[in-house]
Amino acid sequence: MSHAPLPERLRPTTLDEVVGQEHLLGPKGGLTRLTAGGRLPSMVLWGPPGTGKTTLARILAEATGHTFREFSGVGGSAAELKKFLQESRDMPLFRGVPPVVFLDEIHRFNRAQQDILLPFLERGEAVLIGATTENPAFYLNPALRSRCQLIALKGLEPAHIQRVLARAWAKERDGEPEPPEVFEWLSHWAGGDLRAALSGLETWMEMPDADLESLQGALGGRMMFDRADGHYDLASAFQKSLRGSDADAALYYLSRMIRGGEDPRFIARRLMVCAAEDVGNADPQAFILAEAASRAVEQIGWPEARIPLAQAVIYVANAAKSNATVMGIDAALAAEDAPIPEAIRDSHTSTARKAGMGTGYHYSHNDYDREQAFLPDRLRSQAFYEPRRPQERSWRDRQEPEAAALAGRWETWIEEHPEGGELPLEAWSAELACSREALARAVAKLAQGKFSLARKLEAKPL
Missing domain, CATH: 1.20.272.10 (Zinc Finger, Delta Prime; domain 3)
Known part of the structure; x- marks a missing residue:
């Protein structure tokens, strides 16, 4: 009986045995097209655990006639990798067909260690296949990324996992009835990780008098999270x-x-x-x-x-x-630098005041409604903050209409409409340069004791 774990015993040896990854292995898949001419480019296989990165690397190397040498970012060393690359360069066997260097957990090699590969890839003396669960954009040297195809693998679907579980059962327990409830539970519990599902099945097969409840207790809840993607x-x-x-x-x-x-x-x-x-x-x-x-x-x-x-x-x-808010600050950051208006430049020293700094500045607390220009001249027509929701626009509603002008319009309107009616808020708002909300507040004060005000809600067919 083999002592190799079940996932290793069930590892596919041909692309036909690989489940899932149709976007890569289908007739128009990325890997199918990349290797169609028999040439294997350097690549980084990026995806969740248990999706077949190591398996694909081995199959692709064998299918294209390359020797396969595996290094691990966990236990391997950069010195071993460099030694292998230097020795293989001078071996006659590799002069025609360079070896495939498979770096598992490639993100664990630091930038300096990754740089070891660059001259060998540049000269075509090695083909790199990296495997990582982490986003290459964060962990791989840009120079190395530019020399590799980035191949994204997806987590396997429960149906894919159940297919392999059935294959494993037929190999290990040929002739015995399948436990469909175990396959069903494992295919979801594994969360797309085929290796985990096969290890769970192996646990179940080794348990005496096993049932689903005992398997669930033995495996516990699977933690669907890692510090990578x-x-x-x-x-x-x-x-x-x-x-x-x-x-x-x-x-x-x-x-x-x-x-x-x-x-x-x-x-x-x-x-x-x-x-x-x-x-x-x-x-x-x-x-x-x-x-x-x-x-x-x-x-x-x-x-x-x-x-x-x-x-x-x-x-x-x-x-x-x-x-x-974010649109406003980003727009301001993109604006050009322009001279600060002299009226609002620092003028607390006599030297600055003699130079004209602060001239024309109005202390806003003396008259809150008095307009001033604070933006540089070249930017005065530009608006950075554009409120998008009524909750934000309410800040601009504080601009009250000029009282005398509104009172005149109100008196004229009630003389013409003693029976009441709909007020021309849109027109008054434009004429008095204030919002409808601010106008409504002011009109409510004028109408107090004379008219009752009501909101008008209209329904229009779509």
């Missing part, structure tokens, strides 16, 4: 759910990060970023609550920190959304 993917899904106002999804991804052991301070920081970037001044309370949750996380830690985090997540998800 899971870290960034979950953070991305979390923030996008908040931005999309889906509180249920945001809570779900929060729970995934909590179960996966994410740093609660990281979660709190993402929450604060979302409250500022995606809610902003449409509901300023959102950032205050997110910041309070961040302080609570620091003070109480897990597991209680999940409660204030969840409270803030629910609030931010349900808050009105606006990206006017």
Whole structure:
């Protein structure tokens, strides 16, 4: 009986035996096209654990006539890698067909170690196949990335996993009836990781008097999170759910990060970023609550920190959304530098005042409604902050209409409409340079004791 683990015994030896990855291995798949001419380019296979990165590397090397040498970023050393590359360069066997150097966990090699490969790849003396669960954009040297095709693998679907489990059962327990409930549970429990599913099946086959409940107890809950793509993917899904106002999804991804052991301070920081970037001044309370949750996380830690985090997540998800704040600062950052108007330059010294600094400045507290130009001359026609939601536009509603001008229009209107009617708010708003909301507040004071005001809601067919 073989002592190799079941996943190793079931490792495919041809591309036909590989399940899933149709986007790579189908008739028009990326890997199919890359290797169609029998040539194997350098590549980095990037995807979740248990999706077949090592298997694909071995099969591709054998199918294209390359020898295969495996190194691991966990246990291997850069010195061993360099020695192999230098020795293989001078071997007659490799002069025609260079070896495939397979670097598992390539992200664990630092930038200097990755640089060892560059001259050998440049001269065509080796073909690199790297495997990583982490985003190559974050961990791979740009010079190395530019010399490799980036091949993204996907987590396997439950149907793919069940197909391999049935294949394993036929090989290991030929003639015995399959346990479909075990296959079903393992295919979902593994979360796309075929290696985990096969290891779970091997555990079940080795248990005396095994049943599904005992298997579930032995394997426990699978942690669907890692510090690689899971870290960034979950953070991305979390923030996008908040931005999309889906509180249920945001809570779900929060729970995934909590179960996966994410740093609660990281979660709190993402929450604060979302409250500022995606809610902003449409509901300023959102950032205050997110910041309070961040302080609570620091003070109480897990597991209680999940409660204030969840409270803030629910609030931010349900808050009105606006990206006017981030759009405003980004627009301002993109603007050109221009001279500051002399009226608002520093004038606290006599030298500055003699030079004309501060001349023409009006102290705003003496007359809040008096207009002044604060932007540089070249930028006075440019608006950086553009409110998008009524909650933000209410700030501009504070500009009240000129009282005498409005009173004149009001008196004229009630003389012409003693029976009342709909006020021409749009026209008055434009004429008096104020918002409808500010105008409505002022009219309410004029109408007090004479008229009752009512909102008009019109329904129009679609």
